[in-house]
Amino acid sequence: MVEALPWVLLTAWAAILFNIILRRFGLPTLLGYMAAGLMARLALGDEQFDPHLLVELAEFGIVFLMFNIGLEFSVGQLKRMKREVLGHGGAQVGITGFVIALFCHYGLGMDPTASIIVGLALAMSSTATVLRILTERREMGKPYGQQTLGILLFQDMAVIPVFILIGLLANPNGDPLLMVLEAAVGAVAALLxxxxxxxxxxxRLLDLIADTHTHELFVGSVLLIAVGAAYITHAMGFSWSLGAFFAALMISETKYKYQIETDLNPFRDLLMGLFFVTVGMQIDLQFLAAHPLSVLAVLVGLLLFKGGVIFLVIRLATNRDTALKTALALAQGGEFSFAVLELARGQDLVAMGHHQTLILAVVFSILLTPFLLRHLEALAKLLGAKEEQVEIQSHGGDDQQHDNQVVICGFEHCFQHTIEEGHIVVCGYGELGREVVRQIRQAGLSYIAIDNHRLRVGEGVAHGDAVMYGNATQRGVLEKAWVARAGTVILALEDMGTLRQVAESVAAMTDHPVLVVKVEDKAHESVLEGIPVKGIVHQYEEAARRLLDQALICELPLRFSDKSKPAEELWENESPQGQPPIWEKKS
Structure with a gap:
């Protein structure tokens, strides 16, 4: 057995180098991860190649992906999607699996058991690939994105009955009713x-941790919540990702959803990369060279037939454009296809030759998916969608989750807040931030405030202010506040180190940032050196100016008999020669 660390390092460096090259051509990073996995397999050789530990670790990439997807939804949205999940998802898996099984049995001469397993395996699509790309392209809220997510959720839930069926086929003497009953009880117990x-x-745990204002404790607790929820469903016989999704669904209606999503993104992206490395490791070039036509035939047949089934199922409920896009997005095989085929092979239900052919076809279907999704609009028009229909559908739908809508949560309730382009972002909701928000509301302007103190956020929401919980130094939180399209960003922060970090993050997100900050004095202004700040308010200087303005208005008229002159003119007469009035703004 080769030491694990050297080839892990080799694979990691290969993935970095491949992705540097691919990104120069605008290609997705998952291709680089797959190429690195293939290279690792070639370097080690089949005799020394043992990716099982890596495969188990890579599953957590899907766990964190589904956790993030769950944070984007609410229980109400999931209820509204019951047609997409149960109706469309159930029809897609049932029809695809049934017809492929019939073809394998009667067309290819496979035995009934193997035919059923192959049909169910190929009915699955790649949750990891599709959801990652749709999330990056901000298309989860579009009609075809909602249809795609609904079908993928059903496929995740269908994995358990499929595993039960494989167990029954491998052990025909078992009691099927008892196994189904155990699965149903386990599902109810896990969700409850x-x-x-x-x-x-x-x-309540997150409240206690947030009050410590210790970021690493918060991140650690979020990781434990995601992994712990995944383990609960896994221990009861379900997929890891299903538990993570439902746990996140419950947390999505709390004030912490955006901060949690931001904190988990790095872990999700790293582990998702690891997952695609394991996909690349599934490619057996020797088998591919010996059976290229068989692999190609299965690949083409899978994409055409499965895409056709999905198109027909969705077309019965919605327009042609949405049906075409959903079909193109889900025509590939998936990560659960690997799991189903591997389990069946381990129990001698699928022949080794068929197993490797199917594995390679699924791998190449996943490999093609980024290109299909990247050119989705062009392919949809080529296949008959009208251009104006594509545009309308990409922005329509009552259930669409717009990027400019955020969920604001206080102590007791949550509400949707719509951000208008050109709005004001207020970073910090202390005494100064609250006063800024009060004056913004009086002026009737669109705004959103950010603060990472739980009690401040709760009090602000109770007062009717749009305050979201989050650490404004993190880019992910600023993105949720739509900073890139803000008219102005006001930094009402006391700590100069934090102020510098937030200013840098804002400046990195837009070419022309409009930053307005408050500093105590000239010395603190140097902290912002190199950042394109448009306006600086000096706390003591501005306070002195306002105090003198009030003094002039209230006292100077008493010192002069000519009360018809304004205070400004009187003060100008009193000012030393050559010095400007105190209220005159510096250019």
Missing amino acids: LLYLLARFVVT
């Missing part, structure tokens, strides 16, 4: 346990 933990334990 997750609900109770999220409702009565997790939110």
Whole structure:
């Protein structure tokens, strides 16, 4: 057995180098990860190649991906999607699996058991690939994105019945009714346990941790919540990702959703990269060279037939454009296809030759998916979608989750807040931030405030202010506040180090940032050196100016008999020669 660390390092460096090259051509990074996995397999050789530990670790990439997807939704949205999840998802898996099984049995001469397993394996699509690309392209809220997510959620839930079926086929003497009953009881118990933990334990735990203002404790607790929820469903026989999704769904209606999403993104992206490395490791070039036509035939047949089934299912419920895009997005095989085929092979239900052919076809279908999604609009028009229909559908739909809508949560309730382009972002909701927000509301301007103190956020929401919980030094939180399209960003922060970090983050997100900051004096102004700040308010200087303005207005008329002159003119007469009035703004 080769030491693990050297080839892990080799694979990591290969992934970095491949992705540097691919990004120069605008290609997705998952291709670089797959290429690195293939290179690692070639370097090690089949005899020394043992990716099982890496595969198990890579599954957590899907866990964190589904956790993030769950944060983007609410229980109400999931209820509204029951047609997409149960209706469309159930029809897609059932029809695809049934017809492929018939073809394998009667067309290819495979035995009934193997035919059923192959049909169910190929009915699955790649949650990891599709959701990652749709999230990056900000298309989850579009009609075809909602249809795609609904079908993928059903596929995740269908994995358990599929595993039960494989167990029955491998052990025909078992009691099928008992196995189904055990699975149903396990599902109810798992979901009930997750609900109770999220409702009565997790939110209170996050409150306590947030009050410590220790970021690493918050990140660590979020990691434990995601992995712990995944383990609960896995221990009860379900997929890891299903538990993570439902746990996040419960947390999505709390004030912490945006901060949690931002903190988890680095872990999600790293582990997702690891997942695609393991996909590349599945490619057996020797088998591919010996059976290229078989692999190509299965690949083309899978994409055409599965895409056709999805198109027909979705077309019955919606327009042609949405059906075409959903079909193109989900025509590939998926990561659960690998799991189903591997389990079946381990129990001698699928022949080794068929197993490797199917594995390679699924790998190449996943490999093609980024190109299909990248050119989705062009392919949809080529296949018959009208240009104006594509444009309308990409922005329509009552259930669409717009990028400019954020969920604001206080102590007791949450509400949707719509951000208008050109709005004001207020970073910091202390005494100064609250006063800034009060005056913004009086002026009737669109705004959003950010603060990472739980009690401040709760009090602000109770007062009717749009304050979201989050650390404004993190780019992900600023993106949720739509900083890139803000008219002005006001930094109402006391700590100069934090102020510098937030200013740098804002400046990095837009070419022409409009930053207005408050500093105590000239010495603190040097902290902002090199940052394109448009306006600086000096706390003591401005306070002195306002005090003198009030003094002039109230006192100077008493010192002069000519009360018809304004205070400014009187003060100008009193000013030393050559010095400007105190209220005159410096250019």
